[in-house]
Amino acid sequence: MSISIEQRRQHRLMTIEKSLAKRHRKENAFRRMGLLAVVTGMTLVAILFISILMRGVPAFWQATFYMDVYFDPEVVQLEPKPERESGESQFAFNERYSQWLTRAGLVNWQTLIDNALEEALGEEVEPRQLRDLRALVTSGERYALRDRFVEDPSLLGQTVELKMLASANVDVWIKGNIDRDLPDARQQLSAQTRTWADQLEEQGVIRNAFSTSLFLNTDSRSSLASAGLAGAFMGSLFMMVVVIGLSVPLGVSSAIYLEEFAPKNRLTDLIEININNLAAVPSIVFGLLGASIFIGYLRLPLSAPLVGGLVLTLMTLPTIIIATRASLRSIPPSIRQAALGIGASRVQTVFHHVLPLALPGILTGSILGVAQALGETAPLLLIGMNAFVANVPGTPLDQSTALPVQIYLWQGNELRNFFEARTSAAIIVLLGLMLSLNALAIWLRKKFETRW
Amino acid sequence: MNIPAQPMATSSVSVGSGESRVSKAKDKVKMNAQDVKVFYGDAQAINGIDLDIYENEVLAFIGPSGCGKSTFLRCLNRMNDTIDICRVEGKITLDQNDIYAPDRDVVLLRAQVGIVFQKPNPFPKSIYENIAYGPRLHGLARRKAELDDIVESSLRRAGLWEEVKDRLDQPGTGLSGGQQQRLCIARTVAVSPDIILMDEPCSALDPIATAKVEQLIDELSESYTIVMVTHNMQQAARVADRTAFFHMGDLVEVDTTDQIFTNPQDQRTHDYITGRFG
Ligand SMILES: Nc1ncnc2c1ncn2[C@@H]1O[C@H](COP(=O)(O)OP(=O)(O)O)[C@@H](O)[C@H]1O
Ligand SMILES: [Mg+2]
Numbered sequence: 001m002s003i004s005i006e007q008r009r010q011h012r013l014m015t016i017e018k019s020l021a022k023r024h025r026k027e028n029a030f031r032r033m034g035l036l037a038v039v040t041g042m043t044l045v046a047i048l049f050i051s052i053l054m055r056g057v058p059a060f061w062q063a064t065f066y067m068d069v070y071f072d073p074e075v076v077q078l079e080p081k082p083e084r085e086s087g088e089s090q091f092a093f094n095e096r097y098s099q100w101l102t103r104a105g106l107v108n109w110q111t112l113i114d115n116a117l118e119e120a121l122g123e124e125v126e127p128r129q130l131r132d133l134r135a136l137v138t139s140g141e142r143y144a145l146r147d148r149f150v151e152d153p154s155l156l157g158q159t160v161e162l163k164m165l166a167s168a169n170v171d172v173w174i175k176g177n178i179d180r181d182l183p184d185a186r187q188q189l190s191a192q193t194r195t196w197a198d199q200l201e202e203q204g205v206i207r208n209a210f211s212t213s214l215f216l217n218t219d220s221r222s223s224l225a226s227a228g229l230a231g232a233f234m235g236s237l238f239m240m241v242v243v244i245g246l247s248v249p250l251g252v253s254s255a256i257y258l259e260e261f262a263p264k265n266r267l268t269d270l271i272e273i274n275i276n277n278l279a280a281v282p283s284i285v286f287g288l289l290g291a292s293i294f295i296g297y298l299r300l301p302l303s304a305p306l307v308g309g310l311v312l313t314l315m316t317l318p319t320i321i322i323a324t325r326a327s328l329r330s331i332p333p334s335i336r337q338a339a340l341g342i343g344a345s346r347v348q349t350v351f352h353h354v355l356p357l358a359l360p361g362i363l364t365g366s367i368l369g370v371a372q373a374l375g376e377t378a379p380l381l382l383i384g385m386n387a388f389v390a391n392v393p394g395t396p397l398d399q400s401t402a403l404p405v406q407i408y409l410w411q412g413n414e415l416r417n418f419f420e421a422r423t424s425a426a427i428i429v430l431l432g433l434m435l436s437l438n439a440l441a442i443w444l445r446k447k448f449e450t451r452w
Numbered sequence: 453m454n455i456p457a458q459p460m461a462t463s464s465v466s467v468g469s470g471e472s473r474v475s476k477a478k479d480k481v482k483m484n485a486q487d488v489k490v491f492y493g494d495a496q497a498i499n500g501i502d503l504d505i506y507e508n509e510v511l512a513f514i515g516p517s518g519c520g521k522s523t524f525l526r527c528l529n530r531m532n533d534t535i536d537i538c539r540v541e542g543k544i545t546l547d548q549n550d551i552y553a554p555d556r557d558v559v560l561l562r563a564q565v566g567i568v569f570q571k572p573n574p575f576p577k578s579i580y581e582n583i584a585y586g587p588r589l590h591g592l593a594r595r596k597a598e599l600d601d602i603v604e605s606s607l608r609r610a611g612l613w614e615e616v617k618d619r620l621d622q623p624g625t626g627l628s629g630g631q632q633q634r635l636c637i638a639r640t641v642a643v644s645p646d647i648i649l650m651d652e653p654c655s656a657l658d659p660i661a662t663a664k665v666e667q668l669i670d671e672l673s674e675s676y677t678i679v680m681v682t683h684n685m686q687q688a689a690r691v692a693d694r695t696a697f698f699h700m701g702d703l704v705e706v707d708t709t710d711q712i713f714t715n716p717q718d719q720r721t722h723d724y725i726t727g728r729f730g
Pocket of ligand 2 (some may be wrong): 521524651
């Protein structure tokens with residue numbers, strides 16, 4: 001018996017309906033899997049950000065003393081700051097001035113702080129308790145006092161209210177970042193110091209104030225509470241300038257040459273393969289290369305942002321070349337033909353038509369490459385940028401560290417209770433810098449995008 | 453020349469009635485090709501072509517797809533130079549000067565021999581900038597007024613002025629397909645070329661836009677030599693003074709359009725225009 005057309009239709013209907021159900025199931029399963037992946041990723045990112053923020057944000061505020069400091073002439077026994085006299089040579093004056101500075105350095109500024117603390121506590125401190133007293137204010141503050149006085153000698157004999165950072169251990173104690181029930185032997189501060197700290201906090205002498213030192217100071221080992229990011233920040237900034245100044249023009253022009261002008265032959269194929277391979281080379285290898293070439297062979301200084309920038313440039317170049325080539329390739333050939341057909345030369349075609357259209361992609365790729373370089377740590381360790389540097393670098397040839405290296409150094413600091421938060425704060429600063437770079441990339445993309 | 457009263461009975465192409473053009477007198481050879489061969493890598497795409505192109509004629513290239521029409525057309529203004537693997541042999545002259553001579557600058561050549569492509573390809577810029585780019589590039593206008601002038605006259609020649617004069621600052625890519633193609637023609641016209649090459653200029657257009665472009669070609673042929681590729685035999689019949697039939701890299705036959713369509717000399721031409729292949 002032959003099957004009627006009606007039966008065939010019926011059969012077709014049932015078969016398709018059955019397969020439809022299966023298809024829908026598959027589609028739903030895939031959609032759910034995708035959603036799950038996105039949710040997992042977002043959750044991990046959220047956990048990361050929240051944990052960093054929770055740990056890091058409190059470090060932007062620090063236990064700070066607000067005290068009246070009396071510039072006691074008994075302690076500050078110093079003749080008036082020298083003025084240049086008429087007829088005196090510049091040299092002689094400099095000589096006199098530096099002698100005065102030396103004597104200013106010999107003044108016992110710590111005594112002024114001790115006195116101010118005694119005043120605030122309202123009690124006489126015996127000499128044997130001096131150690132406990134001096135554990136309250138971070139040691140860097142006496143130099144801050146000296147600098148303030150050298151700046152303005154008219155302070156002599158006056159009383160001024162000053163902000164002074166509490167020592168790192170006091171900060172930890174006040175913020176409750178250490179178990180208060182631990183026995184004395186396992187506390188960083190003596191019982192006396194802890195009592196005084198609590199008393200002063202109660203009196204409002206110690207307050208939680210926004211920590212400008214985090215941004216204005218360099219790293220410090222003697223005065224941990226005033227360790228800041230200024231040096232690392234400037235180091236990173238110098239490196240960025242070097243990276244942007246070298247890798248963007250070099251990378252973009254080599255990409256333009258390779259994509260638009262170079263003949264397609266064995267040699268250019270080889271170059272292409274090598275560029276792709278270079279992009280996959282672990283960054284630490286670039287550090288080794290930089291150490292041997294820039295430092296070993298060219299004798300550039302160790303720990304210098306210039307060298308760091310050069311190493312990161314090597315690392316970033318392939319990324320930028322690849323991004324730029326992809327961006328150029330996405331411009332339809334018809335645009336090139338149109339320009340060539342009118343009589344534009346190849347260079348004119350590229351610069352008048354192709355490049356402006358490819359610009360958003362090139363900028364995005366370049367900025368992402370630079371942002372990646374900004375967060376790179378490993379190669380910098382190999383060129384000595386993990387050295388302890390207590391100065392803000394003034395030029396790219398000065399010794400310096402970088403933000404990610406500073407993070408690495410701080411997270412290894414033995415005063416964990418204090419530096420855990422400070423490390424997270426440094427991460428927040430670095431992430432902020434990255435986010436601004438990415439925002440810049442998005443803004444540039446929007447700005448240069450051709451809207452038709 | 454008159455159309456023979458009896459078109460070929462087998463012809464699938466109607467060239468009767470008033471549709472066909474009256475050919476102009478042709479005396480001056482504008483371009484000349486001698487034994488032109490083109491290779492893509494090792495593959496030969498053109499097998500030695502000889503051809504004269506006369507001043508102010510409309511010459512159509514027809515032939516099955518892949519027979520080398522576009523390839524040969526691109527030889528005429530050296531657009532093939534932009535294809536890495538492409539190699540051209542033989543001699544092509546423009547006004548008796550070899551265009552492949554080593555000292556010949558393609559920039560000047562392409563200003564003399566302009567090209568319009570199959571797919572309209574306006575720059576993603578304003579209508580005005582699309583036209584002004586060429587003249588500015590070649591330094592043809594020294595003042596803004598001169599440039600404005602060139603833009604207007606080019607758009608007028610392309611029959612686009614009335615449609616776009618109020619929106620010259622708007623993107624050229626916002627125009628309809630037919631308008632875009634006329635914009636591209638205006639862009640080519642703006643550098644006052646001697647010859648305009650067109651590679652299937654209507655194949656991406658609807659019939660009405662096609663009719664407009666065909667009319668435009670007719671008008672332009674007053675002052676320009678036009679060489680066009682078309683896959684549409686009716687179009688060749690409508691607009692071309694002469695027609696060249698290409699087949700597998702050979703130029704089989706070139707003659708007046710009437711002659712080709714009514715009395716082809718080669719069997720292959722005959723087969724093609726009667727629809728036996730292609
Ligand atoms: N860019 C190219 N690279 C390699 N081969 C090509 C290229 N352009 C055209 N060809 C080849 O040359 C021959 C002629 O092509 P073409 O001139 O485009 O033919 P038509 O325009 O007549 O359709 C075809 O065999 C085609 O495959
Ligand atoms: Mg073609």
